[in-house]
Amino acid sequence: MASAPKANAVVGQSGGPTAVINASLVGVIEEAKKHPEIQTIYGARHAVAGMVKDEFIDLGKISPATLETVAASPSSALGTSRDKPDAAYCRRILEVFQKRNIRYFFYIGGNDSANTAYIVSTVAKEANYDMRAFHVPKTVDNDLLVTDHCPGYGSAAKFVACALIGDDLDNRALPGVKIDVIMGRHAGFLTAAAALGKKRDDDGPHLVYVPERPVSIGKFLGDVEAVYKKLGRAVIAVSEGICDADGETWAKKIAQTAEKDPHGNIQLSGTGALADFLAAQVKNNLNIKRVRADTFGYLQRSFPGFQSPVDADEARRCGRQAVLYAMEQDNGSVAMKRTGNGKSYGMELFRTELKNVAEKTKSMPDEFLNADGNGVTDKFLEYAMPLAGGLPQTEYLAGYPKV
Amino acid sequence: MASAPKANAVVGQSGGPTAVINASLVGVIEEAKKHPEIQTIYGARHAVAGMVKDEFIDLGKISPATLETVAASPSSALGTSRDKPDAAYCRRILEVFQKRNIRYFFYIGGNDSANTAYIVSTVAKEANYDMRAFHVPKTVDNDLLVTDHCPGYGSAAKFVACALIGDDLDNRALPGVKIDVIMGRHAGFLTAAAALGKKRDDDGPHLVYVPERPVSIGKFLGDVEAVYKKLGRAVIAVSEGICDADGETWAKKIAQTAEKDPHGNIQLSGTGALADFLAAQVKNNLNIKRVRADTFGYLQRSFPGFQSPVDADEARRCGRQAVLYAMEQDNGSVAMKRTGNGKSYGMELFRTELKNVAEKTKSMPDEFLNADGNGVTDKFLEYAMPLAGGLPQTEYLAGYPKV
Numbered sequence: 001m002a003s004a005p006k007a008n009a010v011v012g013q014s015g016g017p018t019a020v021i022n023a024s025l026v027g028v029i030e031e032a033k034k035h036p037e038i039q040t041i042y043g044a045r046h047a048v049a050g051m052v053k054d055e056f057i058d059l060g061k062i063s064p065a066t067l068e069t070v071a072a073s074p075s076s077a078l079g080t081s082r083d084k085p086d087a088a089y090c091r092r093i094l095e096v097f098q099k100r101n102i103r104y105f106f107y108i109g110g111n112d113s114a115n116t117a118y119i120v121s122t123v124a125k126e127a128n129y130d131m132r133a134f135h136v137p138k139t140v141d142n143d144l145l146v147t148d149h150c151p152g153y154g155s156a157a158k159f160v161a162c163a164l165i166g167d168d169l170d171n172r173a174l175p176g177v178k179i180d181v182i183m184g185r186h187a188g189f190l191t192a193a194a195a196l197g198k199k200r201d202d203d204g205p206h207l208v209y210v211p212e213r214p215v216s217i218g219k220f221l222g223d224v225e226a227v228y229k230k231l232g233r234a235v236i237a238v239s240e241g242i243c244d245a246d247g248e249t250w251a252k253k254i255a256q257t258a259e260k261d262p263h264g265n266i267q268l269s270g271t272g273a274l275a276d277f278l279a280a281q282v283k284n285n286l287n288i289k290r291v292r293a294d295t296f297g298y299l300q301r302s303f304p305g306f307q308s309p310v311d312a313d314e315a316r317r318c319g320r321q322a323v324l325y326a327m328e329q330d331n332g333s334v335a336m337k338r339t340g341n342g343k344s345y346g347m348e349l350f351r352t353e354l355k356n357v358a359e360k361t362k363s364m365p366d367e368f369l370n371a372d373g374n375g376v377t378d379k380f381l382e383y384a385m386p387l388a389g390g391l392p393q394t395e396y397l398a399g400y401p402k403v
Numbered sequence: 404m405a406s407a408p409k410a411n412a413v414v415g416q417s418g419g420p421t422a423v424i425n426a427s428l429v430g431v432i433e434e435a436k437k438h439p440e441i442q443t444i445y446g447a448r449h450a451v452a453g454m455v456k457d458e459f460i461d462l463g464k465i466s467p468a469t470l471e472t473v474a475a476s477p478s479s480a481l482g483t484s485r486d487k488p489d490a491a492y493c494r495r496i497l498e499v500f501q502k503r504n505i506r507y508f509f510y511i512g513g514n515d516s517a518n519t520a521y522i523v524s525t526v527a528k529e530a531n532y533d534m535r536a537f538h539v540p541k542t543v544d545n546d547l548l549v550t551d552h553c554p555g556y557g558s559a560a561k562f563v564a565c566a567l568i569g570d571d572l573d574n575r576a577l578p579g580v581k582i583d584v585i586m587g588r589h590a591g592f593l594t595a596a597a598a599l600g601k602k603r604d605d606d607g608p609h610l611v612y613v614p615e616r617p618v619s620i621g622k623f624l625g626d627v628e629a630v631y632k633k634l635g636r637a638v639i640a641v642s643e644g645i646c647d648a649d650g651e652t653w654a655k656k657i658a659q660t661a662e663k664d665p666h667g668n669i670q671l672s673g674t675g676a677l678a679d680f681l682a683a684q685v686k687n688n689l690n691i692k693r694v695r696a697d698t699f700g701y702l703q704r705s706f707p708g709f710q711s712p713v714d715a716d717e718a719r720r721c722g723r724q725a726v727l728y729a730m731e732q733d734n735g736s737v738a739m740k741r742t743g744n745g746k747s748y749g750m751e752l753f754r755t756e757l758k759n760v761a762e763k764t765k766s767m768p769d770e771f772l773n774a775d776g777n778g779v780t781d782k783f784l785e786y787a788m789p790l791a792g793g794l795p796q797t798e799y800l801a802g803y804p805k806v
Contacts, residue, residue, distance in 0.1 A: 272675010294700030305795035
């Protein structure tokens with residue numbers, strides 16, 4: 001292994017924003033500043049899109065106070081992109097890197113970002129260009145392989161858990177059926193976090209549906225009816241990627257039945273369509289009057305002032321560690337390993353190969369989901385609870401003894 | 404005026420939950436405990452519904468520590484009801500009050516609750532029953548008359564302002580058109596709070612539509628197109644009660660065009676319908692690819708751990724003051740008056756007649772809305788900012804100078 005080159009570095013943020021992706025960014029910047037091998041620290045505007053267009057800002061010039069505000073801010077402070085670069089795209093990136101003597105590439109994002117780092121690293125090797133490429137994990141879906149969990153998940157889980165704590169109290173006060181649609185097209189980790197705030201036996205969510213467990217409309221309605229008959233109310237958490245018994249997503253099925261509006265335009269199957277469809281099913285088939293549905297949408301990933309402290313700290317550590325690895329190795333992805341026993345939570349970092357993370361995704365393990373396919377297990381709660389970093393205590397009085 | 408009777412008290416919570424209605428409840432309880440005239444402090448389960456059914460809990464037995472948790476909890480800890488009692492209903496309530504020697508009635512809620520307190524007070528007088536009835540204001544919509552603002556509004560405003568801060572950062576990172584539908588069927592105060600977090604000239608929301616200013620689809624699309632052409636993105640806050648130029652709500656018009664689904668059921672015009680409709684309009688008519696819409700739903704009123712400190716404090720003071728007034732007068736509603744100059748914020752309480760608040764609602768004054776009907780004025784920001792009680796600082800880097 002050659003010693004670390006004296007050269008410039010670039011950092012980018014890719015994919016959907018999270019509450020702590022900027023903490024990872026600041027982790028990269030603050031660690032990079034400590035290493036004389038790294039000269040200018042460029043920030044790529046809008047990820048790979050800014051790299052091919054040669055659009056950078058100088059991150060070394062930002063004051064420590066501003067960096068702390070950045071670290072606490074949701075979304076991607078450098079801007080992001082949905083581009084999925086191929087080898088040709090990455091060779092154009094490499095040309096820009098060569099022109100600017102960029103030999104350190106830090107890319108914060110999901111599995112696509114790990115793949116981009118892998119391709120850039122590969123085309124650099126082919127060009128005999130001495131360069132180091134590291135991926136820093138990020139996703140609210142928590143669906144990356146190898147790592148125990150992903151930065152971004154804990155804060156989103158905290159938001160969803162709090163939303164359900166509040167929504168369950170709301171539903172106790174005004175009973176009925178409430179359906180909440182939560183992010184997660186393929187993995188149910190975030191929807192499962194809806195259950196983290198449950199304390200009393202009859203706390204909601206009473207039913208949790210994730211993409212890993214297909215469910216027919218009939219089964220769904222039967223579950224809802226059973227809870228409603230028992231409690232006089234029901235709070236239900238549903239992944240946006242929930243599938244019918246045949247494996248097809250409900251969202252897609254609903255879109256196929258979309259009608260044209262009076263102006264002849266196709267009605268968009270928008271963010272509220274799945275929630276409204278489920279509410280209509282319950283209302284029409286179970287004859288329950290008070291049925292409401294909310295779709296949490298972008299709030300889950302971008303709500304400010306509500307980071308999980310554990311998540312923010314880990315995101316920053318991942319950013320710092322990427323720089324430390326780059327001082328010694330060519331490429332890799334930063335991953336987290338859980339340490340400590342059941343009572344205390346700890347986490348340590350390790351390096352994994354980019355191709356171990358690239359393009360693939362992780363689903364919830366069977367042990368996190370109940371046998372009936374409509375709830376989570378204690379094992380899941382033990383897994384996710386430390387990541388949310390503490391939930392608010394609440395109290396409800398109407399169940400106290402009558403006098 | 405007769406001296407305050409030695410008797411029992413009841414407190415109830417009505418209408419939709421808020422983040423601080425339980426702070427008002429605890430204010431009533433803690434003040435009531437100080438007055439020997441008040442013996443048992445009953446809590447009515449599910450508001451007037453519990454009163455007619457004689458379903459009460461004993462609030463005097465709850466520990467101070469639990470009461471603090473209650474005060475910090477969203478939703479209505481006693482449960483609530485949408486019943487709108489008439490005189491006959493209130494006479495049944497009075498029978499229960501007489502049976503239990505309840506002579507203090509504290510009712511936390513909106514204009515309907517003030518009306519209920521008024522009717523109960525009237526039927527008590529008719530029955531020569533010495534009783535005191537006080538209304539404690541509560542609403543996220545901020546639409547009560549007389550009072551400068553309502554407990555519950557500040558926390559909901561903080562939630563909406565934060566949501567838009569995050570959503571605007573999200574939209575900067577991944578540009579496109581983003582539409583957020585916010586609570587408020589008749590009054591636009593909560594939707595207007597979307598603008599509280601704006602700092603930079605190009606910060607969103609770039610357009611704000613409230614029920615007080617009807618807007619046609621053509622005008623709406625023209626506004627969106629103008630912002631999008633200038634900034635390459637647009638963030639838009641819309642009240643759920645937004646009206647077309649003819650004064651009819653868009654929500655109602657959309658419901659009228661609802662189609663049947665393949666099973667022959669009428670599709671419910673659910674919470675996401677307005678947002679999806681607006682997104683489809685923008686997508687189809689302006690040929691903009693990335694258009695997203697969220698409907699914030701119940702999160703706005705029931706999110707835990709996110710009270711405005713100012714709002715929580717004022718809600719509690721209103722509860723305490725209702726008890727103090729009841730020691731000296733027959734009935735009334737607690738109202739807030741703003742004190743201090745533009746730089747410092749202060750608030751003092753006063754009593755107003757129940758019938759001044761009952762049944763009527765307040766709209767946003769003209770001076771809070773811009774001439775074009777698509778934004779708020781500085782006067783509104785000065786009015787609402789202190790109530791939200793502080794917003795998180797954020798930073799965005801991609802706009803920094805290119806190097």
